[in-house]
Each structure stands twice: as C-alpha cells, then as structure tokens.
Amino acid sequence: MAPVADVGITTREVIGFTRETADSITLTIEDPEARGFTPGQFYMLYSFGVGESAISISGDPARPRAIEHTIRSVGMVTAALSALRPGDRVGVRGPFGIGWPVDVATGGDVIVVAGGIGLAPLRPVVRHVIGARHRFGHVSVVVGARAPSELLFRDEIHEWRGRFDLDVRVTVDSADASWMGPIGVVTRLIPGVEVDPAKTIAMVCGPEVMMRFAAAELERLGVSPDRIFVSLERNMQCAAGVCGHCQMGPFFVCKDGPVFPYSQVAPYMGVRET
Amino acid sequence: MVDALLADGRTVVAPTLRDGAVTLDEISSAAEVAIGWRAETAPGRYRLVADRDGSIFGASVGPTSTKRWRSPPETIAWTGRREPGGFSGGVPTQSPPRMAFIGLRGCDLAARVLYDRAVGAAPSEDFIVGVECTEPGSTCFCVSMGTGPGISEGADLVVTEILEPSHLLVTRACTPRGADMLEVLGGRPPSAAEEDAAWSQVAAAARGMSNGIDPDAAAAALRLPSPQGWEDVAARCLACGNCTMVCPTCFCTTTVDHTTPDASQASRVRLWDSCFSLAFSEVHGGPARASTASRYRQWISHKLSWWWDQFGASGCVGCGRCIVWCPVGIDIRAEASAAIERVGAHV
Amino acid sequence: MSDEEVLRSHRFTKGAEPEFVTHLITCGPVERTWEAGRPILAAGDTADRLHLIVEGDVAIGLQAPGGPPAVLQTLGPGDVLGWSWLMPPYRWAFDATAVTAVRAITLDATRLRAAMAEDPVFGHALLARLLIAITDRLQATRLQLLDLYGPRR
Numbered sequence: 007m008a009p010v011a012d013v014g015i016t017t018r019e020v021i022g023f024t025r026e027t028a029d030s031i032t033l034t035i036e037d038p039e040a041r042g043f044t045p046g047q048f049y050m051l052y053s054f055g056v057g058e059s060a061i062s063i064s065g066d067p068a069r070p071r072a073i074e075h076t077i078r079s080v081g082m083v084t085a086a087l088s089a090l091r092p093g094d095r096v097g098v099r100g101p102f103g104i105g106w107p108v109d110v111a112t113g114g115d116v117i118v119v120a121g122g123i124g125l126a127p128l129r130p131v132v133r134h135v136i137g138a139r140h141r142f143g144h145v146s147v148v149v150g151a152r153a154p155s156e157l158l159f160r161d162e163i164h165e166w167r168g169r170f171d172l173d174v175r176v177t178v179d180s181a182d183a184s185w186m187g188p189i190g191v192v193t194r195l196i197p198g199v200e201v202d203p204a205k206t207i208a209m210v211c212g213p214e215v216m217m218r219f220a221a222a223e224l225e226r227l228g229v230s231p232d233r234i235f236v237s238l239e240r241n242m243q244c245a246a247g248v249c250g251h252c253q254m255g256p257f258f259v260c261k262d263g264p265v266f267p268y269s270q271v272a273p274y275m276g277v278r279e280t
Numbered sequence: 281m282v283d284a285l286l287a288d289g290r291t292v293v294a295p296t297l298r299d300g301a302v303t304l305d306e307i308s309s310a311a312e313v314a315i316g317w318r319a320e321t322a323p324g325r326y327r328l329v330a331d332r333d334g335s336i337f338g339a340s341v342g343p344t345s346t347k348r349w350r351s352p353p354e355t356i357a358w359t360g361r362r363e364p365g366g367f368s369g370g371v372p373t374q375s376p377p378r379m380a381f382i383g384l385r386g387c388d389l390a391a392r393v394l395y396d397r398a399v400g401a402a403p404s405e406d407f408i409v410g411v412e413c414t415e416p417g418s419t420c421f422c423v424s425m426g427t428g429p430g431i432s433e434g435a436d437l438v439v440t441e442i443l444e445p446s447h448l449l450v451t452r453a454c455t456p457r458g459a460d461m462l463e464v465l466g467g468r469p470p471s472a473a474e475e476d477a478a479w480s481q482v483a484a485a486a487r488g489m490s491n492g493i494d495p496d497a498a499a500a501a502l503r504l505p506s507p508q509g510w511e512d513v514a515a516r517c518l519a520c521g522n523c524t525m526v527c528p529t530c531f532c533t534t535t536v537d538h539t540t541p542d543a544s545q546a547s548r549v550r551l552w553d554s555c556f557s558l559a560f561s562e563v564h565g566g567p568a569r570a571s572t573a574s575r576y577r578q579w580i581s582h583k584l585s586w587w588w589d590q591f592g593a594s595g596c597v598g599c600g601r602c603i604v605w606c607p608v609g610i611d612i613r614a615e616a617s618a619a620i621e622r623v624g625a626h627v
Numbered sequence: 628m629s630d631e632e633v634l635r636s637h638r639f640t641k642g643a644e645p646e647f648v649t650h651l652i653t654c655g656p657v658e659r660t661w662e663a664g665r666p667i668l669a670a671g672d673t674a675d676r677l678h679l680i681v682e683g684d685v686a687i688g689l690q691a692p693g694g695p696p697a698v699l700q701t702l703g704p705g706d707v708l709g710w711s712w713l714m715p716p717y718r719w720a721f722d723a724t725a726v727t728a729v730r731a732i733t734l735d736a737t738r739l740r741a742a743m744a745e746d747p748v749f750g751h752a753l754l755a756r757l758l759i760a761i762t763d764r765l766q767a768t769r770l771q772l773l774d775l776y777g778p779r780r
Contacts, residue, residue, distance in 0.1 A: 014371045015358060029778075054360065054367045055539035055546035080564055080778070095366025122776030152776040179771050183695060186726060188684060190700040191770040197638070197705060213775040219766070241562045243535055248399050249553070250532030251560060253582065254568075255504075256589035278507045279574035 015052050015097040020090050021072065027156045030123065031088050032064060032076045035096060042070035045130030046105030046237060046265045050245050051075065052097025053086035060242035060260075061087070062127035063101065068137050076126035076158065102245040103264050106131050107235060111207035115143040117199055117229070119220045121150045121192050121212025125158045127237055127264075128211050132166065139171055146173040146199045150192025150212070153178050154185045173199065192216065196223035203228030210268075211237040218275055221268045231269035238264050238271065255280060282310040284464055285380040285407060293349065294382040295339065301326060303342025304383065313382075314339070321417035321600065324609030336449070337441045340417035341385055341599050345528030347395050349379055350404075351552075357535060358548040369546070380407040386428020387420075387599035389435060391528035397591050398531045407457070410435030414442070414481040419600030421492025421613060427597045429485045437461060440478035450478040490613070493584065495594050498616045501623040502585035505577050509622045513615055514573035516608045521554030523602035523610075524579065529587075529595045530554070555579050580615055630656045633732050637679050638705035639756060650749045654738040661725040668709060668723040675717070676733045678708035683729030688722050700771065701726060707760040712736035 022034025035051075043063050052058045059081075065074030079088045090096055108131060116135060120128045135142050147166060151157040157176065167174045175195045177188040188195065193216070208224045210217050217236045224234050240252040240259040247258040255274035257263060263271075274280045285292045286308070296305045297314040307313060319339040320327045331338045360369020384392070389410055396403070413420070413429040422428035431438045436458030440450045450470050453459040470478070524530040534553035539546045553560060556575050561568040569575050587595030596612070603611045634640060634656045640648050658681070661667055667678070670689060680702055688698040699721070702708055708731065711719050717736070743750030 015360070015369065017366050017368065019366075054362065055537060055543050057537045058535075097360075097367075150776075152774070156776065177701075179774065179776065181698065183698070188701045188703065189686065189698055191767050193770065194700075194703075194767050198703060215770070215773060216775050219770060239563055240568065241560070244533075246400075248531065249534065250555065251534070251553075253578075253586070255581075256586035258590070273504050277504070279569045279571060280578075 015099055017095045018098050020092050020094045020096055022074070023091050026076060026158050029080075030076060030078045030156075030158060032074050033087070033090060033096070034065070035073045035075065035098065037071055037073050040070040041101070043067060043073070043101040043130075044105030045108055045134055046127055047101040047103045048127070048242075048245075048264065049073070049075065049098050049100035050102070050242070051077075051087055052099070053083055053090075054097065056086040057083040058097075058099075058243070059083040059087060060102075060245065062237075064126040064129045066133040066137070067130050068134070076123070076129075078123045099245065102260055104262065104266075106209050106237075106265050107207060108134055111209075112138075112141045113143070114205035114207060115201040116145045117196075117201055117206055117208040117224065118145075118147045119192060119196065119208065119210040119212075119224070120148070121216040121220070122152060122156070123158070124210075124212030124216075124237070125149055125151075128209060129159060129162075131209055132172075136166075136169075136172075143205065144173070144201050145171070146175070146201060148192060148195045148199065149174070149176045150195075150216070151176070151178050152180070154181055175199075191219075193219045193223045196220060196227060199227065201227070201229075203230075203233075206233060208234045209237075209265075210234065214238070214275060218272075221272070231272060232267045234268040235265050236268050236271065236275075238266060238275075281409070281461065281465055282307065282313070282382070284461065285382075288380075288407075289378060290380040290407060291349075291377040292380045292382065293346075295337070295342065297328075298342075300328060301342045302328065302339035304344045304346070304348075304381070318415065319417055321419045321604045322609070323419065323603050323611045324606050326604050333443050333447065335441055335443065335447075337383055337411045337413075337439070338415055340413065340415070340420060341388065341601060343526045343601060343605055345388060345526070345599075345601070346381055346384065346392050347528055347531070349376075350392070350395060350401065351399060351531070351533070353552045355550050356547055357550040359545070360547070361545045362543070367546075378405065380409070382409040384408060384410050384435065385413055385422070385599070386410070386431045387422045387425075387597040388528060389431060389433075390422075390425075390427035390597045391599065393434060394529045394587075394591065394593060394595065394597070395531060397593075398529065398595075407461075408435040408437075410438045412438060412440045412478075412482045412485075414440065414485050416485050416489045417600060417604070418490060419603040419611075420598065421490050421600060422598035423486050423489045424492025425495060425594060425596055425598035429489075430482050440482060442474065442477045442481060444477055445473055448474060450474055492598055493596065493613055493616045494620065495584070495596075497620045498584040499588050499594065500585075501620045502581040502616075505581045505585075505619070506622070507574070507577075509619070510573035510577050512618075513576050513610060514571065516610055517572050517576050518608060519556040519558075519572045519575055520607060521556040522605045522607060523612075524554035524556060525552065526601040526605045527583075528599060528601070529583075529597065532560070534560075555582070576610075576615075580612065580619070583612075584616060630658050630732060633658060633681060634679070637681065637732060639679050639707060639760070643752070643756070647749065647752045650742060650746065651734065651753075654734045654742055656732050656734050659731055659733050661729045663725055663727050663729075665725050666722065667725055667729065667731075668719045668721075670719050670722050672719050673717060674709060674711035674719045675736045677710070677712060677736060677739060678723075678731045678733050680704055680706045680708055681730045681732055684726040685729055686724045686726050688724065690722060696722065696724075700768065707757065710757055710761060712739070713754075713757070 024032040061075040064076040247261040252259040583595040
C-alpha cells in the first residue's frame with residue numbers, strides 16, 4: 007500500500023549559498039517549475055543517504071524560481087545540508103503546511119516578532135509586506151538574537167531599518183561594548199510598539215518559551231489571541247499528517263500548521279510535555 | 281472456502297496457532313486454521329485452553345490485526361543511487377497482494393475502516409469474512425465503543441458459530457460477491473431455531489461484556505489533559521510500546537535512512553513506530569515528552585480524544601489487545617475511568 | 628510639555644487613579660537629561676531618586692574588578708529605573724549608563740517614602756505599580772538566563 011506520504015523525492019539544484027552566522031547558512035534552491043509558496047510554509051530537504059529535515063522557506067514569495075532556506079546546523083542532516091554548495095543537488099518534497107495569514111493582515115497593522123532562527127520563516131512576510139507596502143498600515147518588525155554575531159540577515163535588517171515606513175527594533179540577549187543597541191529579551195521591545203491592536207495581526211516565531219511570553223506581551227498591548235499567530239516546531243517526518251510524530255494535542259503541526267492562531271494552541275502550549 | 285479464495289489468487293489470512301496464541305496469519309490450506317481453542321484473557325495475561333467442542337472461532341482476538349498487511353511493519357519507501365551531478369531515485373512500485381481475511385471480529389472490522397482513514401488509504405477489495413463473537417474475553421469492551429459483537433457492515437460474509445442445537449456456522453452474505461461465495465460453498469438455509477440460537481448467543485455475549493469505557497466522557501476528559509494524575513500509571517508503565525504494536529488503529533511510523541558502505545546507493549525504510557519511544561517527540565533540545573507519564577498521557581489522550589478531532593471517531597474499538605498484551609497489565613478502561621473521575625473531581 | 632504632563636503620560640501612571648498621580652506630583656517631579664555615555668547611577672551610591680525613563684536607552688551593568696564594564700540589559704522609554712531607594716541601605720546595586728541621550732522624569736526618594744508612610748493607600752498603590760515593573764524585569768532577566776536561542780544542551 008502506498009500511503010499519502012509516498013510522494014517521491016524530487017532533485018533540484020542548489021544555486022546559491024550564503025553564510026549567515028557561525029552555525030547558520032542560507033541555501034537557494036532552484037525551482038524550474040516556479041510553483042511558489044506561502045510565507046510560513048516549509049520543505050522537507052533530503053541529503054542523499056543521510057536523511058530529511060523540515061526547513062522553513064526564508065525567501066521572497068515574489069521570486070518562486072529561487073527558493074531560499076536558512077538552515078541551522080544542529081544535527082547530522084542539517085550539517086549535511088549545510089555542506090551543500092551551488093551546483094550540488096538536493097532532494098526536496100514540498101511545499102508543505104499552512105503559512106502566515108498575510109491576506110488577513112492586509113489593510114491593517116502588522117507586528118512581526120522573531121527570536122533567533124525564528125526570523126527565517128518570518129523574512130518572507132517582511133519581504134511580501136515591503137513588496138506591497140501600500141496595502142498595510144503600521145508595520146513593526148521586532149527581532150531578538152542571542153548576540154550580535156548571531157543576528158540573521160544583518161545587512162537586510164539594516165535595509166529595513168533604512169526605510170521610513172518600517173519600525174524595526176533589534177535586541178540581543180548579551181553583547182560586548184561594541185554593541186550600542188538594546189540588550190535584553192525580545193519581549194521587552196513589544197510594549198513600545200505603536201499599533202492599533204484592534205486592526206493588528208501579530209506573527210511570532212522563535213523558541214516556544216519565547217513565543218508564549220511574546221504572546222502575553224502582545225495580549226497586554228491589546229492584541230487578541232486570535233489575531234496572534236505562532237509557528238510551532240515539532241518532529242516532522244512525513245509532512246503529510248500520517249506518521250504521527252509532529253502531533254501536539256489534536257493538531258498535526260505539519261498539515262494543520264505550522265502556523266496556528268495562538269488562541270487555538272495556547273492551551274496545549276501551556277501544558278508541560280504536551 | 282479457503283480453497284476457493286486461494287484459487288482466486290488471494291493471500292488468505294485466518295486464525296492460526298502461533299507462539300501460544302490464536303492469531304491472524306497467512307495460511308496455505310484450511311488445515312492451518314486453529315480449531316478447538318478458547319482464550320482466557322486478563323490484563324497482562326493470555327492463555328489458550330483446549331475447547332472440547334472443537335469451535336473454530338472460540339478464541340477472542342490475537343495480537344495481530346489487519347494493519348500488518350495494510351501497512352507492513354517494514355517497507356521500503358524510496359530507493360536511490362548516486363549519479364554524476366547528483367542522484368536519482370523513486371518510490372518502489374507497489375503491487376500489494378489481494379487479500380482475504382477470515383475471522384475478523386466486529387472490533388477488527390471497525391478498526392480496518394479507522395486505520396485506512398488515518399493513513400489516507402484507498403478502499404481495498406480484500407475479501408472479508410467477519411465473525412460475530414459469542415464468547416467475549418473479559419478484556420473485551422466492543423459494546424461500549426459501539427463496534428460489536430454484532431456485525432452490520434464491513435464484511436462480505438458474516439459468520440456466527442453456534443454449538444446448540446448443533447455445531448454450525450450460521451453465515452449470511454452482505455455483499456454480492458459474498459452471496460456468490462455462499463452459492464459456491466453450498467450449505468442450506470438455517471432453521472428458525474438455528475437463526476434464533478445465533479442471534480441470542482450474540483446478544484448474550486453483548487450483555488456479558490465488561491463495562492468498558494464511556495467514549496464521550498473520556499473524549500471530554502482527555503481533550504486538554506492535566507499533567508497531574510498520571511504518576512500511578514507512569515510508575516507501572518514500561519514505555520515498551522506493546523500496546524501500540526497490537527492496537528489495530530495505531531498508525532505511527534518512522535523512516536530510517538540506509539546506505540551501502542560505499543554510499544553509492546541509499547534507501548529510506550518506513551517502520552512501525554510508537555509514541556512511547558523517547559525519540560518520537562524529539563525537537564531541538566531533546567524530546568518534548570521525556571517522562572513516561574507524558575507519553576502514556578499522549579497515547580491515551582490521542583486514542584480516546586484527539587482521534588475525534590482528527591478523524592471524526594474514537595481511535596479505540598474495544599478489542600482489549602492493549603490490556604492483554606501489556607506486560608504489566610495496564611488497563612485502558614481503568615485509566616480512562618480514572619481520568620474521567622479526576623476531571624469530574626475538579627469540576 | 629511640563630514635568631507634570633510628562634509624568635501623567637508615562638507608562639508608569641497608565642490607568643492609575645487621579646489621586647495617585649496627584650500624590651506623585653506633590654513629590655515634585657523633575658526632568659533630567661544625560662548625554663550619551665554619561666553615568667546615571669553608580670553602584671554603591673545613595674539611592675535617592677525614582678527615575679521614569681521618557682526617552683533613550685539606559686544600560687544596566689556592573690564593573691567587576693579587573694574587567695570592562697559588563698552590560699546586563701538595557702532599559703528604554705516607559706521603563707522604571709531603580710527601586711533600591713525603597714529599602715535600607717538605600718544604595719544602588721548596579722550601574723546605569725546612558726547609551727544614547729536620555730531623558731527621565733525623576734522624583735525625590737525621601738519625599739516619596741514620607742508620602743508613603745503618611746498615606747498608606749498611596750503607599751500601597753505605589754508599591755503595587757513598582758511590583759509589576761519589578762516582576763516584569765525579573766521575568767525578562769530569567770528569559771535571558773534561559774539562553775533560548777542557544778545550542779542544544
């Protein structure tokens with residue numbers, strides 16, 4: 007029997023490589039069919055003989071022929087993927103998952119809150135918003151990183167800060183004397199954000215603890231939990247909701263998510279070991 | 281009938297005697313069907329007892345269910361080889377054998393449907409001979425889960441074995457090809473007394489069955505399970521995963537990667553997996569469910585509550601396999617009741 | 628804006644009863660400014676004022692012997708800076724330095740403590756607001772300690 011998950015692996019060419027930080031890189035993978043994606047979706051990337059890993063798409067949805075993935079090297083598969091260079095071939099399956107509600111956010115204010123590698127699946131949102139800036143109200147991008155050297159997309163963040171129509175705030179958990187910006191957890195930047203909470207969609211991605219505290223600060227700001235969206239990380243294998251690994255409570259993170267309204271998943275995020 | 285099914289080119293699975301149990305397995309002749317056994321079951325206990333009446337279907341379900349053939353414990357999901365400039369590969373072409381299953385109980389038939397729904401499988405054309413139980417085990421609770429012992433759908437033929445007034449297999453056809461098979465087999469229409477005996481024995485089986493689980497109360501109680509209250513079962517549970525292996529609706533799998541020593545060829549192999557394994561819920565930093573308590577809670581909450589959200593039905597069919605084949609005799613009926621009570625106590 | 632108006636529009640008094648704000652005003656709010664790089668408080672000095680940051684970033688840190696000053700976290704507009712004036716020995720525990728140019732509304736600690744002793748209702752309200760600020764700071768500090776973006780341990 008061939009269950010849903012047995013969609014074959016397609017091989018694609020790596021056409022770009024950027025080192026982001028000491029342990030993170032961005033691969034650009036060509037999609038000749040330009041099938042496109044929604045910000046927040048992910049691919050299963052396969053390294054021949056090593057295995058698959060779920061990697062968020064971190065690129066621009068308006069450029070569907072060049073799919074960017076930012077990969078943090080944390081295990082065997084991600085290490086193997088991080089060793090790929092332009093000209094190499096990689097196995098792909100996807101795109102999978104429910105992405106960020108950029109359509110719902112249109113016409114209103116937007117807050118993007120990113121912690122660490124969580125900025126990767128949110129970068130497509132920022133690029134999309136910039137590409138259609140007139141369709142959105144006040145847009146805030148709040149970024150937290152471990153240290154200045156671990157800040158992703160540093161040059162691009164500088165570009166964002168250079169714009170007059172984006173409110174960009176960056177903080178780091180620790181820094182040496184050469185850093186002149188805020189130091190502290192990313193949640194501390196949320197109270198200062200100027201948005202109309204009733205018209206705001208907030209999109210949050212980062213470690214689960216950080217997302218919970220960020221959601222609490224956003225609620226304090228007046229944003230209701232069904233207008234706060236989080237991207238969950240669980241052990242994704244089949245990406246089709248049949249292997250069972252990615253479940254959190256009743257949800258298959260791979261196909262019911264990975265993006266969820268906070269109101270839907272908050273009860274499960276709050277229970278230990280769920 | 282076995283001969284007819286084999287002649288039709290089907291792989292025939294029927295209750296056979298294997299490793300001290302009457303369990304479903306492939307047979308090549310009718311002689312391999314286990315005859316004359318009853319099963320004594322209790323939490324963590326299964327014992328065969330010789331049955332002087334020579335009943336064919338006197339033993340309640342064995343550890344194996346149809347999922348073993350629907351989705352074998354080990355399958356090759358993908359194979360590939362390196363090539364200049366990259367690699368190529370594909371999904372091996374699958375030609376699953378045409379099956380015939382003899383001896384599926386009401387719980388088994390319900391489980392087949394649920395399992396297919398969970399894995400997104402297309403309906404099969406397997407030939408099904410269902411059996412209505414007249415002697416439930418003490419660990420059976422299909423009545424409370426609404427899956428038996430009577431059978432109304434899901435089979436081509438339904439058999440009720442009676443010993444009085446004489447040893448007969450009262451059989452009815454539920455599909456056109458079931459009717460065709462009955463014609464091939466011959467036999468005679470049952471008398472009123474024989475039909476009555478069949479009906480009343482199944483009814484008696486239903487009445488004699490244990491209380492089981494309240495499916496709606498369990499689903500509500502386990503919807504958002506508390507981290508408290510699982511210490512008792514966690515102290516007993518070995519996290520061995522036996523329950524998930526014998527459960528006919530547990531569908532979780534994992535995929536492992538193999539390569540040849542020279543790394544020129546690779547394959548991806550899909551294996552049955554269990555949410556009880558520590559690596560199952562691995563996220564960055566370690567398993568999301570590290571404690572045994574959280575893993576037991578995950579299994580029972582999924583089975584009795586979240587299945588409803590995912591597939592519109594309870595994942596439990598009341599077959600009792602998890603109770604029998606738990607090495608320490610954990611009883612899902614008792615754990616469900618305890619969970620319901622804990623929630624009730626808080627309210 | 629007058630110093631009183633700045634105090635009224637600061638996050639610290641947001642949603643407070645009018646009597647509470649009036650009481651604060653009787654303690655004589657004064658705006659102070661610091662150029663970038665200037666020290667605001669020094670560890671060991673007498674803790675003599677409540678500072679409510681209006682503009683700019685403030686670095687909280689400590690200078691250990693033999694090492695460069697270590698910055699633990701920064702505060703910004705809307706934050707409360709310092710509550711060691713509430714309890715003996717009334718000494719700052721950490722350094723606070725202006726990272727950028729900083730503006731803050733400040734209140735004299737002696738007058739605040741007297742007002743709290745004289746009017747327990749005001750005292751209670753002030754403590755309640757400070758408790759929120761302290762709890763937020765503690766939670767934020769704990770999150771920093773968790774090193775959430777760090778490698779798997």
